[in-house]
Amino acid sequence: MRIAFIGLGAINRAVAAGLREGAQPATMAALTRQGATAPEVPALGTLDALRDFAPDLVVEAAGHAAARSYAPALLADGMSVLLASVGALADPETEDRFRSAPQKGAQLLIPAGALGGLDMVAALPKSTLHSVTYTGTKPPRAWAGSPAAEGHDLVALTRPTPLFEGTAREAALRFPKNANVAATLALAGLGFDKTDARLVADPAATGNSHAYTVASEAAEMSFAVTAKPSATPGTSATTAFSLLRAIRNRDEALVI
Known part of the structure; x- marks a missing residue:
């Protein structure tokens, strides 16, 4: 190949x-x-x-x-x-x-x-989906250089701090190095404007965590993984x- x-x-x-x-x-x-x-x-x-x-x-x-x-x-x-x-x-x-x-x-x-379970999300008929919600949690250093640094002192954080709440479209456009996962979930499920996204900086985080829930007529789903970062802190290995x-x-x- x-x-x-x-x-x-x-x-x-x-x-x-x-x-x-x-x-x-x-x-x-x-x-x-x-x-x-x-x-x-x-x-x-x-x-x-x-x-x-x-x-x-x-x-x-x-x-x-x-x-x-x-x-x-x-x-x-x-x-x-x-x-x-x-x-x-x-x-x-x-x-x-x-x-x-x-x-x-x-x-x-x-x-x-960095996600799992997307085969099932994509398999569910779109007409049966009620909600898809994603939460991405990473150590503060993973958000360095992103818009999060403009409104927060990332080095001084002592507890989990929400950086963004909105749609997957808004998250992917505002955080291009940190929210590709939200975009992938949106494409598999309800689309960019109907997928909720939440981004969090947590000084106690040991890796990059991705979690989502799906509510549909066919199934209720939840998935969570904490991945070690790659050489680029904001990207999961x-x-x-x-x-x-x-x-x-x-x-x-x-x-x-």
């Missing part, structure tokens, strides 16, 4: 390392900013170079701006894209572009990322595992 990465930060470096350990190692290359490297992952300098590499799958983990810049064009070229920066779709025009872009059998693939699973499922005889 030939894998092209967009971005070579903590997530895609972990994915590349996992692919190198597989029974059938992938051929990899990355479209990345100058200076970002990883073993056995040659750098691609331009979008045309990525096209010439002819990947079987493009894996994006470079942030909302990079996703908007590159993914639609690749989808239009017939390349499937596995999108980590799901929150980019919270912008209605961007979502429309991404949904209409795929050509020649290409797919825009949304991984579960499990995100790379989710991307790896999605990649391997493209090439496995038995798919779960």
